[in-house]
Amino acid sequence: MVLKAELHAHLEGTASPDLVKRLAQRNSMNLPDGLFDAEGNYRWATFLEFLKAYDLASAVIKTPLDYRDVTYEYLKQCASEGAIYVEVMSSPDHAAMAGMGYQDHLDGIISGIEDAEKDFGIIGRIIVTCVRHLGPEQAVNVARQTVAAPHPYVVGFGMGGDENAHHPSDFSKAFHIAHDAGLSCNVHAGEMAGPESIIAALDHLPVQRIGHCVRAIEDPYLISRLIDEDITLEVCPGSNIALGVYPDFRTHPFLKLRDAGCKVTLSSDDPPFFHTTIGNEYAIASREFNLSDQELSEITKCSIENAFADQATIDKLLARL
Ligand code: ADE
Ligand code: ZN
Numbered sequence: 001m002v003l004k005a006e007l008h009a010h011l012e013g014t015a016s017p018d019l020v021k022r023l024a025q026r027n028s029m030n031l032p033d034g035l036f037d038a039e040g041n042y043r044w045a046t047f048l049e050f051l052k053a054y055d056l057a058s059a060v061i062k063t064p065l066d067y068r069d070v071t072y073e074y075l076k077q078c079a080s081e082g083a084i085y086v087e088v089m090s091s092p093d094h095a096a097m098a099g100m101g102y103q104d105h106l107d108g109i110i111s112g113i114e115d116a117e118k119d120f121g122i123i124g125r126i127i128v129t130c131v132r133h134l135g136p137e138q139a140v141n142v143a144r145q146t147v148a149a150p151h152p153y154v155v156g157f158g159m160g161g162d163e164n165a166h167h168p169s170d171f172s173k174a175f176h177i178a179h180d181a182g183l184s185c186n187v188h189a190g191e192m193a194g195p196e197s198i199i200a201a202l203d204h205l206p207v208q209r210i211g212h213c214v215r216a217i218e219d220p221y222l223i224s225r226l227i228d229e230d231i232t233l234e235v236c237p238g239s240n241i242a243l244g245v246y247p248d249f250r251t252h253p254f255l256k257l258r259d260a261g262c263k264v265t266l267s268s269d270d271p272p273f274f275h276t277t278i279g280n281e282y283a284i285a286s287r288e289f290n291l292s293d294q295e296l297s298e299i300t301k302c303s304i305e306n307a308f309a310d311q312a313t314i315d316k317l318l319a320r321l
Contacts, residue, residue: 001082002296003321005303006267006278008186008211008234010129010160011067011088011109012058013270014074017042023060023069032056042273047192047243050273051133051162058094064108067095071112071124079120081279085304085317086122089129089158092142102145110153123317125155125309127186130174132161139174147181155308157183160211163192169204179206184308186211186234191245195219202229209234209306214245216262217253223260232263232306237284238276239269249288265303297321 015023017040024031035056037043042057044050061070071088078086088109095105106126113124128146130139139159146157157178159171168187175185189201191212198216201207202225209232216222216233226233237252246252258264266281268274276284285291285299304317 002282002293003300004078004081004083004278004282005085005265005300005307005317006078006083007087007209007232007265007303007307008236008267008269009074009086009088009278010054010270011070011074011090012061012094013054013273014088015057015061015070016073016272019070019073020057020060023062023066027060027062027066029060029062031060041275044273048162050243050270053273054270055094055097058091059098061095062098062100064100064104064111067100067105067108068112068115071109072116075112075116075122075124076120078278079116079122081277083278084122084320085125085307085309086278087125087127087156087308089127089160091129091131091160092145093131093134093138103149106149106151106154110151113153123309123313124153125307125313126151126153127156127158127308128154128178129158129160130171132159132163132171132188133165134161136166136170136174139171140177143174143177146178146183150181152310155184155310156186158186158188158211160188163188163197167204168197168200172204175205175207184208188212190215191240191243195222198222199225202231208232212236212240212245214240214253214257217256217260223257223262227261230263232265232302233257234267235264236267236269236281237288238281239274242274242276249284252288254285255289263302263306264299265306266299
């Protein structure tokens with residue numbers, strides 16, 4: 001089996017409908033009508049509806065044990081598909097909406113990572129992520145909480161949410177708080193907006209990686225800049241098709257980005273929402289983009305080389321390839 005690595009998965013968005021139902025029951029909560037369709041899958045049609053469904057599903061993750069279980073089950077599933085390293089993006093804002101403090105949410109995730117490494121040998125790390133449409137002040141709060149509670153597993157700071165809300169410069173303060181404290185940074189850009197959104201992110205935020213970034217393909221100057229600045233692209237093809245960024249894999253720019261010289265990696269984003277897994281993303285790359293096992297292994301190597309983990313962990317992982 002080709003060994004895999006995942007750099008872009010939203011932790012709350014990894015919880016399957018089945019797990020969300022189990023957590024709701026454990027917490028004596030009713031799930032809102034309309035969260036699932038007749039087949040039991042998450043129901044949403046547009047990107048903004050997806051974000052709402054994500055919020056509703058996250059509301060059942062209410063205790064440190066819940067966060068531990070979400071993390072553990074996700075890492076278990078990734079390990080079963082050949083993943084040796086996963087960075088999960090956690091959202092303290094979603095934890096707070098469910099009534100949990102920063103440290104409790106972090107403690108739960110850490111124990112999930114520890115237990116999964118013990119049981120399956122998979123290494124997990126955390127990127128604490130703010131939510132763009134909640135605004136710059138909330139992002140600063142999240143950055144301050146993150147740097148006030150350092151932990152060796154917390155290796156990054158990032159931002160997801162509605163790419164069309166606010167401007168990257170509004171988040172410069174939050175990102176610099178995190179970056180100055182030694183955290184590596186990523187940001188979603190070039191998913192729900194065009195190349196100008198990526199350029200603004202590069203101009204204003206201290207990022208090494210960009211989530212999605214697929215719409216960079218529309219601007220050759222931007223492609224050169226991504227190469228010059230050594231930016232890694234966290235490409236999530238299944239997510240892009242599910243959300244309608246491209247109509248099909250034939251028109252997806254993965255190969256064009258790679259062949260232009262960009263550092264491309266493969267990730268699953270919010271697997272059960274988009275009917276995917278990290279294993280499925282590699283299968284898509286094999287089937288739809290004709291990548292050989294050797295090329296898939298090179299993608300994994302690129303992911304690990306550009307992981308936010310410390311160099312000793314990266315070296316240990318590279319030795320396994
Ligand atoms: N949060 C969870 N998934 C996301 C995505 N694909 N884009 C932006 N924010 C997100
Ligand atoms: Zn994402």
